[in-house]
Amino acid sequence: MKTYKELPSDAGSNIIGQVEAQANRVQKRLASVKHTVAIMSGKGGVGKSSLTANLATALTLQGNTVGVVDADINGPTLAKMMGVRNATLEYTPAGVKPAITALGTKLISMDLLLAEDDAPVIWNAHTQKDAFTWRSAMEVGALREFIGDTEWGTLDYLLLDLPPGTDRLPNVAELIPDLGGVVVVTIPSEVSQFIVKKSVTMARDVLKVPIIGVVENMAFYVCQHCGEKEPLFSSDETLDTAFQQDLLGSVPFDPKLARSSDDGTLYLHEYPDAPASKVLMAVAEKVQAFFQSL
Numbered sequence: 001m002k003t004y005k006e007l008p009s010d011a012g013s014n015i016i017g018q019v020e021a022q023a024n025r026v027q028k029r030l031a032s033v034k035h036t037v038a039i040m041s042g043k044g045g046v047g048k049s050s051l052t053a054n055l056a057t058a059l060t061l062q063g064n065t066v067g068v069v070d071a072d073i074n075g076p077t078l079a080k081m082m083g084v085r086n087a088t089l090e091y092t093p094a095g096v097k098p099a100i101t102a103l104g105t106k107l108i109s110m111d112l113l114l115a116e117d118d119a120p121v122i123w124n125a126h127t128q129k130d131a132f133t134w135r136s137a138m139e140v141g142a143l144r145e146f147i148g149d150t151e152w153g154t155l156d157y158l159l160l161d162l163p164p165g166t167d168r169l170p171n172v173a174e175l176i177p178d179l180g181g182v183v184v185v186t187i188p189s190e191v192s193q194f195i196v197k198k199s200v201t202m203a204r205d206v207l208k209v210p211i212i213g214v215v216e217n218m219a220f221y222v223c224q225h226c227g228e229k230e231p232l233f234s235s236d237e238t239l240d241t242a243f244q245q246d247l248l249g250s251v252p253f254d255p256k257l258a259r260s261s262d263d264g265t266l267y268l269h270e271y272p273d274a275p276a277s278k279v280l281m282a283v284a285e286k287v288q289a290f291f292q293s294l
């Protein structure tokens with residue numbers, strides 16, 4: 001198989017020119033965004049998307065204008081979690097208007113572009129082998145379009161929900177060179193922390209992206225009968241001291257939070273007094289404090 005370096009020309013597609021034009025559009029859009037925040041974890045299934053949805057809602061409730069990019073192109077979940085799966089995107093000469101949640105948070109997601117509920121994202125290529133090679137480049141292209149072609153308006157915060165994998169942040173850091181910071185999500189298990197540490201090293205030491213802090217998700221659950229906090233994972237699996245220093249909050253497991261995500265009702269709005277809601281609101285305040293202290 002030939003690599004792109006061996007291709008004799010761009011076959012008249014002006015691919016470099018197209019990418020440059022898109023990159024310029026990204027820079028123009030980001031000029032009206034005060035702070036960009038990536039939510040990441042090397043580990044899958046730890047609650048990145050739930051945290052993004054709730055953090056975006058919390059920041060909105062605290063008086064900010066907030067946009068969210070569902071950067072998980074192949075497994076987009078945010079439109080469902082934020083209750084806008086049925087939104088029809090409006091295309092204007094200035095760009096695509098994002099979906100808007102019941103509380104006013106703006107969202108763009110691949111899910112809003114797919115016609116059928118069970119349609120997967122398939123990157124067109126002659127063979128599956130080619131598709132594999134191009135997937136990462138195409139994912140970056142799709143992200144570039146999401147940011148550059150969406151009519152965000154003026155935003156205080158633009159949050160990006162990253163897919164699992166240590167290698168995802170470099171793509172975002174390349175698209176957004178002055179990325180404001182990263183919120184890292186882990187669960188208390190040693191396995192999760194083992195992987196998440198690699199993501200932190202990638203962000204802090206390799207990409208030099210500021211770490212806003214760490215959120216420990218599903219940290220414990222509150223017994224519905226006695227109100228006591230009980231560990232959800234083995235009680236000797238405590239948060240690594242490196243993570244404790246940067247801890248923004250420990251979010252308990254709450255079945256109502258999972259239900260709200262499934263139903264697309266906004267948990268913080270429905271259960272403002274739940275212990276997890278209070279932690280999530282406090283995490284949002286700490287994110288704001290991080291940027292105010294700069």
Ligand SMILES: Nc1ncnc2c1ncn2[C@@H]1O[C@H](COP(=O)(O)OP(=O)(O)OP(=O)(O)O)[C@@H](O)[C@H]1O
Binds near residue numbers: 045046048077252257
């Ligand atoms: N604190 C919590 N309490 C209860 N359920 C939760 C909590 N956090 C996340 N969940 C549930 O756990 C599941 C996984 O969460 P989520 O999809 O946010 O993880 P993710 O890290 O984004 O996954 P992926 O790596 O696939 O993108 C979801 O069903 C979600 O509703």
Ligand SMILES: [Mg+2]
Binds near residue numbers: 050162163
């Ligand atoms: Mg996710």
